[in-house]
Amino acid sequence: MNESKAALVIGGGVAGMQAALDVANQGFQVYLVERSPSLGGRMAMLDKTFPTLDCSACILTPKLSEVAHHKNIKMMTYSEVGSVSGKSGDFHVRIRRKARYVREDLCAGCGDCADECPVEVPNEFDQGLGFRKAIYVGFPQSTPNVYTVDRDTCIDCGRCVKVCERKAIDFDMQDEMVDVNVGAIIVATGFELFDISQYPRLGYGTYRNVIHAMEFERLINAAGPTGGHLVRLSDGKRPKSIGFIQCVGARDVQKGVPFCSRVCCMYSIKNAVMALEHDANAEVWVYYADIRAFGKGFEEFYEMAKNRFGVRFVRGRVAEIMEGRTTGNLVVKVEDTLSSKVRLVEHDLVVISPGILPPEGMDTLATKMGVNQSEDGYIAIEHTFFGPILTKTPGIFVCGCADGPKDIPDSVSAGSAAAMKATIVLSGGSA
Numbered sequence: 399m400n401e402s403k404a405a406l407v408i409g410g411g412v413a414g415m416q417a418a419l420d421v422a423n424q425g426f427q428v429y430l431v432e433r434s435p436s437l438g439g440r441m442a443m444l445d446k447t448f449p450t451l452d453c454s455a456c457i458l459t460p461k462l463s464e465v466a467h468h469k470n471i472k473m474m475t476y477s478e479v480g481s482v483s484g485k486s487g488d489f490h491v492r493i494r495r496k497a498r499y500v501r502e503d504l505c506a507g508c509g510d511c512a513d514e515c516p517v518e519v520p521n522e523f524d525q526g527l528g529f530r531k532a533i534y535v536g537f538p539q540s541t542p543n544v545y546t547v548d549r550d551t552c553i554d555c556g557r558c559v560k561v562c563e564r565k566a567i568d569f570d571m572q573d574e575m576v577d578v579n580v581g582a583i584i585v586a587t588g589f590e591l592f593d594i595s596q597y598p599r600l601g602y603g604t605y606r607n608v609i610h611a612m613e614f615e616r617l618i619n620a621a622g623p624t625g626g627h628l629v630r631l632s633d634g635k636r637p638k639s640i641g642f643i644q645c646v647g648a649r650d651v652q653k654g655v656p657f658c659s660r661v662c663c664m665y666s667i668k669n670a671v672m673a674l675e676h677d678a679n680a681e682v683w684v685y686y687a688d689i690r691a692f693g694k695g696f697e698e699f700y701e702m703a704k705n706r707f708g709v710r711f712v713r714g715r716v717a718e719i720m721e722g723r724t725t726g727n728l729v730v731k732v733e734d735t736l737s738s739k740v741r742l743v744e745h746d747l748v749v750i751s752p753g754i755l756p757p758e759g760m761d762t763l764a765t766k767m768g769v770n771q772s773e774d775g776y777i778a779i780e781h782t783f784f785g786p787i788l789t790k791t792p793g794i795f796v797c798g799c800a801d802g803p804k805d806i807p808d809s810v811s812a813g814s815a816a817a818m819k820a821t822i823v824l825s826g827g828s829a
């Protein structure tokens with residue numbers, strides 16, 4: 399294979415997968431490097447997706463499978479970029495493949511090992527609300543369907559080794575360095591959530607019934623920690639009144655996040671509707687600074703939430719959340735800026751929408767690749783109008799949330815656009 403005709407995609411979320419597929423479908427080799435044990439990114443964690451309310455796993459799973467079975471895509475999960483040198487058309491990349499302690503070529507994903515494992519730890523995929531074993535796959539559609547040993551929590555009891563008929567578990571495994579030559583690189587490293595405990599007045603981390611939006615996604619998901627039953631964490635009761643709070647860790651200069659996270663308005667409206675789908679008699683409130691429903695079908699979705707589902711929208715920034723001493727109920731204090739009244743509203747459950755930040759390790763990765771970052775820490779794009787997926791470094795392209803918050807349709811479009819630019823380079827052209 400001519401490796402200068404290959405591309406490297408960093409990040410296996412929906413944007414990176416789309417980019418990898420579009421490059422691979424044009425006949426080029428792709429190395430798809432994902433640092434977690436599975437592809438899928440954040441979309442794999444979502445319950446439904448705005449604005450259509452499609453089941454996220456249902457629309458993502460065929461894509462996961464297409465990537466996994468594509469003859470031109472070499473999936474490198476549980477792997478990270480070690481170093482990058484060279485230039486457009488001829489990059490040399492060293493990739494560190496972390497030891498899974500389970501051989502990918504032997505593991506059939508049967509799960510006998512996890513059944514036998516005596517260690518239970520919080521499952522990151524479920525935002526720590528459910529549990530996994532020390533040998534685990536994060537979620538049922540994990541791609542590849544290969545187990546990974548978490549050496550930090552494994553107690554070396556050896557029970558998994560004994561029960562594995564295929565002899566796939568190997569505690570002598572070491573990290574491996576793999577060198578590849580590629581003509582183009584696509585960065586699709588996505589985002590992470592703002593740490594909302596930085597707002598102690600909102601009680602996250604102190605009050606059990608204050609959760610964040612991704613926790614809510616897992617709570618209402620049939621494959622999630624409660625089997626899809628929407629309950630409070632403090633007492634397992636079904637919440638009758640739920641408040642969604644917007645713009646926490648977004649549009650806040652004092653916290654160093656002046657920008658809008660773009661997706662929170664819509665995912666909160668979606669989750670407000672989902673809460674009512676779970677219990678049509680619940681009362682659902684959304685506290686917002688202003689509603690940004692700018693995409694196709696978004697405004698209509700917002701109108702539907704208000705008019706058909708009866709979601710109540712209050713304009714104002716929440717000042718404080720207080721917890722009732724015995725009930726675990728929460729009182730939201732907010733100035734309603736449309737009526738100029740201070741309101742105190744009691745809820746059983748409060749869901750905070752955290753802002754979206756560049757993922758951990760962005761600075762290091764950008765330095766390794768020699769690409770610039772914008773002031774907010776994302777990958778800097780070359781030109782707002784004519785280079786939205788170009789970086790300042792020729793041959794390196796960016797898509798999805800790696801250069802700033804985006805919804806799924808925009809992440810996928812950017813993935814396809816980055817793939818097109820990359821294949822121009824691979825074909826000997828200048829992108």
Ligand SMILES: Cc1cc2nc3c(=O)[nH]c(=O)nc-3n(C[C@H](O)[C@H](O)[C@H](O)COP(=O)(O)OP(=O)(O)OC[C@H]3O[C@@H](n4cnc5c(N)ncnc54)[C@H](O)[C@@H]3O)c2cc1C
Pocket residue numbers: 408409410411412413414431432433434437438439440441444446447448449477478479586587588589590611612615661665668757759763797798799800804805806807809
């Ligand atoms: C609570 C919530 C609900 C949402 N609901 C919706 C919705 O209903 N509809 C909608 O359109 N959008 C929704 N979104 C937005 C949606 O999640 C994003 O648009 C989408 O996930 C972006 O995909 P991505 O591939 O850019 O990033 P991600 O999904 O973040 O994927 C990036 C991948 O890159 C990997 N990675 C990171 N750094 C590295 C590295 N250094 N090396 C290798 N791999 C790396 C990560 O592990 C991850 O797998 C929601 C977001 C949130 C927070």
